[in-house]
Amino acid sequence: MTSLVPKSESTDIFYPSSDGEPLAETSVHADAIINTVVALRQYLAGKSAIVLADQFLYYAQGYPRLRVAPDVMVIYNVAPGARDNYKIWEEGQVPLVIFEMTSQGTREQDISFKKTLYEQLGVLEYWLFDPKGEWIPEQLRGYRLIRQEYELITDKQSEALQLRLEIDEQLIAFYKQDTGEKLLAPGELVEALQQEILAREQAQEQAKQAEERAKQAELQVERLKEQLRRREAACR
Secondary structure (H helix, E strand, O other), X not given: OOOOOOOOOOOOOOOOOOOOOOOOOOHHHHHHXXXXXXXXXXXXXXXXXXXXXXXXXXXXXXXXXXXXXXXEEEEEOOOOOOOOOEEHHHHOOXXXXXXXXXXXXXXXXXXXXXXXXXXXXXXXXXXXXXXXXXXXXXXXXXXXXXXXXXXEEOXXXXXXXXEEEEEEOOEEEEEEOOOOOEOOOOHHHHHHHHHHHHHHHHHHHXXXXXXXXXXXXXXXXXXXXXXXXXXXXXXX
């Protein structure tokens, strides 16, 4: 594992905020992500915490290729507010809880690479939610870090968040442990998050188009240079 200890680095190292990939592979998975984010943002409002969806988590300073994009990550003891991406060495905090909306297609990565990475980073809880029940019969499976290793959570209780998790068809329902009150995801907040995601995807598409135009311009310049070289050679 690459060290997370901050080190001096060149200011020209670029840490992308997007890879141009969609939020989720199906609308069912996207709905599960949005519901989880909105409910947890409401729950943590006013606290020193953030809930991020599908944003790059950089875990090794100076190595921008070492990154992962959790579907939902909850980080405590940080200033509230939006982030383009999340760099552990800048924020000083590792995500407390991570949710992955899994499927048969992402199963291997979710239970091997990601599970091992989150365990080594020290993410206290790791939850896998399979909204379609493609490979997790009970749909929801959680792991808690005990003595630096993940152990299966058998009671669907998130001790890190002080919440009880239940299945509500193809969504995760959250209940406060102390009162039993269900966390609700108000429609206007869901719509706002959907607009936020749409704007991000549009910005990603515009960036891809700009990059393609730049490449085409470079090719045109190279062709012009080659034509000039040929003319100069013909004149000689």
